[in-house]
Amino acid sequence: MSIQIPRGTQDLLPGEIELWQYIEEKAKDICRRYNYQEIRTPIFEHTDLFQRGVGDTTDIVQREMYTFEDRGNRSLTLRPEGTAGVARSYVEKKMYGHANQPTKLYYNGPMFRYERPQSGRMRQFVQFGVEAIGSADPAIDAEVLALAMSMYGELGLTDVKLILNSLGDQESRTSHRQALIDHFKPSINEFCEDCQARLEKNPLRILDCKKDREHPLMASAPSILDYLNEESAEYFKKVRLILDKLGINYEVDPTLVRGLDYYYHTAFEIMADGEGFGAITTLCGGGRYTGLVEELGGPSTPGIGFAFSIERLIMALKAKGLVDSPVSKLDCFVVALGEEAKDKSAELLYQLRKAGISADKDYLDRKMKAQFKAADRLGATYTAILGEDELSNKKINVKNMVTGEQKEIDLDDFINYMSEQITGGK
Template sequence: MSIHIPRGTQDILPGTSELWQYVEAKAQDICRRYNYKEIRTPIFEHTELFQRGVGDTTDIVQKETYTFTDRGDRSLTLRPEGTASVTRAFVENKLYGNPGQPTKLYYIGPMFRYERPQSGRMRQFVQFGIEALGSNDPAIDAEVMALAMEFYRELGLSGLKLVINSLGDTESRIAHREALINHFKPRINEFCSDCQQRLEKNPLRILDCKKDRDHELMATAPSILDYLNEESVAYFEKVKQHLDAMGISYVVDQTLVRGLDYYNHTAFEIMIEGEGFGAITTLCGGGRYNGLVEEIGGPETPGIGFALSIERLLMALKAANIEIPIEQTIGCYLVALGEEAKDKSASLLFELRKAGLSAEKDYLDKKVKAQFKAADRLEAKYTAVLGDDELAANKINVKEMSTGEQVEVSLDDFITYMQDRLKEE
């Protein structure tokens, strides 16, 4: 019986996993500089969390979740996104009571959505996201967008476009909702069944429909910007003012609607322009979600965040021909000749590694020539040759591979010698 990997998933093998480690380390570093702390939440949660948090009118909840019943007859769902889980943890662990608000968190981990697999879109995918909870300051909206833009810039990407919109506060959204219902209702029978169901429940979701995106009523739909009250207009203007002060260019797109129900006020996406990236041009999306904490049972707490796909990021780096500086060499390869030398090489290898150095040896009883070939494949910086004669003399021969220079070193000094040589490089 041949068992294959499930559709929409992937094995990340050595040679590729180093690329993931590099970009994840970059994400962790920029979060450190912006004072965001890591949070790790369960991969599955109670289904109700996503129904209430993400919204039961979204495609994610209606069509894309991996939901199952456990042995206790509880409905559980593999997390399709990170914000609802982070917000649940924020409420359950009473992080709102900690000093030094707002609470600034980041996460990196797998998410699950039952989608049609395609380039850059998997059923199991990895998201890097941040959440800032507890502040209504427009400056933190700008900070969140700045962090995302700077993350991409530091990885070498260009041709980035920040697209922003305001979804307004509750009052503005109610007015816009009524306008959308009046706009679509006379011809709603021309739309898909999903849109027909959403008309009364959440007409904003119609604007996010992939099936009916080319319908003529989409182009003439009422803009949320025309229904923003004074407070929402002032908030959006302040966000733009902060972006201007940071020198971050942006485009206002009144049709931008994020695919999750919890968004209000600021919404944004980061897109990449240029050849080689294909049809999927959106790298990152996020926005403000005031009211989500209360929906999950916590106190009134504003929030804002973003999430981005690591898979899509790696696609963009590859399309832009950006070389990721991956260190794949090892410090020292031990070549052993003779039974006693082979035995000694095992303890020497342990001592090298204990001293903080990367090192390797042969475990397949290869001939000397094959051991040197293995050292070359691993791009070893140094090869240390130990034979029975050298062992009897308490010596080892060390060769610097880049220059061919060889020296004889006392076994008593070998570890210190290798530490000093590798420290210089």
């Protein structure tokens, strides 16, 4: 019986992975320009981190985490999201004491959630995320939003829209919370069990329910924007003002609720806007959080961040026909004929690779024609032909596969010649 890949996971093969690498490098370059540095945290953490950091009323904690006990009877969980791990590292490594603040970080790696697999929703998925921790300035909110929009814009994906909301500060949320309880309580028995359980614990999460989204009370629920105190309203106004000055378009949606408990003030999503994207239109989500660092044992520290799924981004790019998978090109393929030439080709390959040139050769004892076909399949820019005659004369024939030009080069000068052609001698 053959062993198959677990449901909700995928293999990324040569021919596909190049697109992933291209997107990840583009995202990293944008982060570099915004002065965000990479952080890598463990793939599994203590379960308590996510129960405290993400929130025990969230779908993630209640039903989606991959949790297990290790041999020391410690409860561990494969990370379902990236922010909690970054915040844990921020506290544990005392990054709040660093001279350069705010601490601006990005991460890229696999996350795990036990969900029903479907297009754009995997049980193991790759998430790219950004966190700016240590500043309560609305300008950093606008910076993070600009960074997120740049990710899509620079890949050519313009059919997206930025959706904004404010969840307010603690005072605003408390007022809104009571209004939501008063609104839903008389008819709460018409809602699902999850919503009934959340009524007193976290009624804001009712607005994020997928089962009851069509219930009439959802549309008439009190808006958080009507309960923002003066400070929260001014904060949200300043974020929008900066976005206006940056020329970044957005829509305010007072029903937008992020699925994690630690969000305050600015919350946002980037949505696919147009045909061809399929049922899942949320490409990116994030917001400002207050209390997360303190919950994990650190000082009172605000933060803001976002994360997006690489899988969903690729789906959106393909839906719009914007990106073909980049093809890995080989700089040089060495065609060797005869035993002595084959032995020499191994030496030449090693020298080419040391010089920074991607190179390969035939390992299946194929004829010359078949070797040239292999060079074509690999997209070789140059083919170097070494036979017994060339070897005895200390020569090698180099053919430019793009122009068709062919030159005979002294074997001793071959590496330098190729270096000049491929890297400009650098």
